[in-house]
Amino acid sequence: MEGGQMTELPNSTDRKMGLVIDLDTCVGCHACVISCKGWNTENYGAPLSDQDPYGADPSGTFLNRVHSYEVQPAPCESQPDPAAQLIHFPKxxxxxxxxxxxxxxxxxASYKRTEDGIVLVNEDHCIGCGLCAWACPYGARELDLAAGVMKKCxxxxxxxxxxxxxxxxxxxxCVRTCPAGARHFGDLGDPDSDVSKLVAERGGIDLMPEMGTKPVNKYLPPRPKDQIEAQAAPLAPLLKPxxxxxxxxxxxxDKALDKLPGGTN
Amino acid sequence: MHPAPSVILFTTLSGLGFGLLFFLGLGQPAATGTVAFVFYLIAYALAVGGLLASTFHLGRPERAWRAFTQWKTSWLSREGICAVAALLVMGLYALGAVFLDSHWTLLGWLGAALSLATVFTTSMIYTQLKTVPRWNTALTPVMFLSFSIAGGALLAGAETLAPWLLTLAGAVQLAYWAKGDGALAASGTDLATATGLGSRGTVRAFEPPHTGSNYLLREFVHVVGRKHAQKLRVIAFALGFVLPLLMILAPVHGFVLKHVLAALAVLSHMAGIAVSRWLFFAQAEHVVGLYYGKR
Structure with missing residues (x-):
């Protein structure tokens, strides 16, 4: 569907290609951000421009960004003073x-492909009005200031x-480059695909489900880290003399030094 | 939301222009000749000037014609089509009034309906956005329409109707502010649902993805000037509704004085609506700001 047609959403798509992002595994290294920018600035569509990149107020177009959140669990009987968790959050x-x-x-200009469900922008038809970015709750679309057209994953x-x-x-x-294996790619419409099994096994979640957008990408919640001291224990033997x-x-x-005055520590 | 001057100018001016066209289409005032020419000149200057201003915020304005194609799903597309249709129909109607001394009633009614439809479609561009809870309410189209009709009545010199319509628009404005202030909280969307981590504890934005700004923050996370919001509301309400009401209800006699006061009432109303429109954008919270811990 290359332009000239209505921006109606398909009733269903043959496949639902998407990402599964493992919040338990992501280490927040931003390698996916850089590889995304690198690949997409020199391939599909207009480059991802930077404004004032070496100046006082640099900014630029990115299709993938990594936030970091702190989650403070509420105290309970077994965990009266629970430790806060830091969770890196690619979006x-x-x-x-x-x-x-x-x-x-x-x-x-914006359309969703019937064959694989990918949402794309036909940059030759985009007028850069920005309304699609307004409509997206996730901040997934950014208007490129150099090209004047909307960019997205x-x-x-x-x-x-x-x-x-x-x-x-x-x-x-981003999936190819992730050194932690925190990103997975596949058909989420096929219940037998690896990604669908992963989502089922780990209880994958939608972001802002109340928005009714039915996201294809899923996030795997971090595993509970309620025993942080115990988790550190496997490393303890390595730290001993x-x-x-x-x-x-x-x-x-050793004995000679022990005999010298001044004690040991 | 970023209060872009082009969009504030567009919605304020074109709202007034189409409001005046609505009254002209209904034959109020049923002017002909030079007087009609002046009325239509004002209406078209406002409506077309507003539409032109709206193209200034486009990244690629030379492709704007493509915006007429997606009427089936897009309110922005519908707005473009309604605006052009209203301007064409009312243009034809104006030809009759100015040059042929005649009012083609049915054409006028059609033009009036299309003028209101244009204002309605404009308001729906904002109303449809679930991402901005403050806008995502039936009060948004009510506000746009009541402002447009009240301003139109003021411009058309509809002496008996204008005070009532201004009062109504003022009441809608107060209701919109009262409801809007609790809209984000009432929407149920917060950092907990945005990250899906809410069931695990209290979520706090720890580090943004980058140290500088970006398109999203500039476009959606406007917090500058919010501290003056209450003062600006008083200014908007006084200029937009109270002063114009006092000016048109003032017990003055004499053709010149009455017209000077009416003109001042229009200017005051326009300034007030512009301030209200600035607040409409500047106070609107887009949910993407939650990801950045900025709300």
């Missing part, structure tokens, strides 16, 4: 089934079907 387009950004578009549509790339690279750039009962020259030196 990009969720390729919603009921994408409000598509229907508000006055020109037909394409799910690396120019990688995932690209037969010029080795097969292992035919996944979104390596040789406590030294013999030979080291043993003699």
């Amino acid at each position: 990009s387009c969720l390729h919603c089934e009921d994408a409000p950004c598509v229907t508000v578009c006055p020109t037909g 394409t799910l690396c549509v120019d990688r995932i079907y690209n037969e010029n790339l080795p097969e292992e690279d035919r996944i979104p750039s 390596v040789a406590e009962d030294a013999g030979g020259f080291m043993g003699w030196l």
Whole structure:
């Protein structure tokens, strides 16, 4: 559907391609942000421009950004003084089934693909009115100030079907680059796909479900970290002195030093 | 939301212009010749001037014609179509009034209906957005329409109707402010639902994704000037409704004095509506601000 047609949402899509983001695993390194910017600034559509990049007030267009949140659990009987958790939170387009950004578009530039559910912008038809960004609750769309058109995550549509790339690279750039394995890509419309199983197993959630957008992307909640001291324990043996009962020259030196006045620590 | 001057100018001026066209279409006043020409000149200057101002905020204004194509789903597209249709129909009607000394009643009614439809479609662009709870209410179109009709009555010199319509618009304004202040809290959307982490404890934005600003923060997280909101509300209400009412109800006689006061009432009303419209944007909280811990 390349322009010239109505920005109506398809009733259903053949597949629901999307991302599953594991908040338990994400370490907040921002590698996905950089690889996304790198791939998408030189491939599909207008480059992702920066304004005043080396000046006093730099800003630029990004399709993926990583927030960090602190969650403070409420005290309870077993945890009277629970430790706060830091959760790194990557956020990009969720390729919603009921994408409000598509229907508000006055020109037909925004559309949702019937074959795989990817939400895209036809940049040749976009007038840069910004209404789609207003309609998105997730902040997934950013108007590029140099090109004057709306930019958003394409799910690396120019990688995932690209037969010029080795097969292992035919996944979104952010997923390919994530060093922690916190990002997964697949068909969330197929209940037997790896990503669907992962979501079912880990209780994947929607962001702002009350908005009625039916996001395709899911977030896997962090596993409970109510025993932080116990979790640190596996590392404890490694922190102990390596040789406590030294013999030979080291043993003699140890004893000799013990005999000197001044005590030990 | 960022209160873009182009959009504030557009909604204020075109609202008034289409309000005046609404009354002219209904034959109020049933002017002909030069007098009619002046009325239509004012109405078109306001409506068309507003529409032109609205193109200034586009990234690629040269493609604006494409905005007429998506009437099936897009309120912005419907607005464009309604505006052009209203201006064409009322243009034809104006030709009859100015040059042929005749009022084609049915055409006038159609033009009046299209003029109101334009204001309604404008308001629906904001009303439809669930992402801005303050706008996502039936009071938004009521406010836009009541302002437009009251301003139109003022411009058209509808002496008996204008005081009532101004009073009504003022009441709608107060109701809109009262409801709007609790809209975000009432929407149920907060950082807990935005992150999905609310069931685990109290969520706090710890670090933003970047140290500088970005498009989202500039466009959606406008907090500058909010501290003056209450003062600005008083100014908007006084200029928009109270002063114009006093001026048109003042017991003065004499053609010139009456007309000077009427003109001042219109200017005061326009200034008041512009301030109200600034608040409409500046106070509107977009839920994306929650992700940045800014609300």
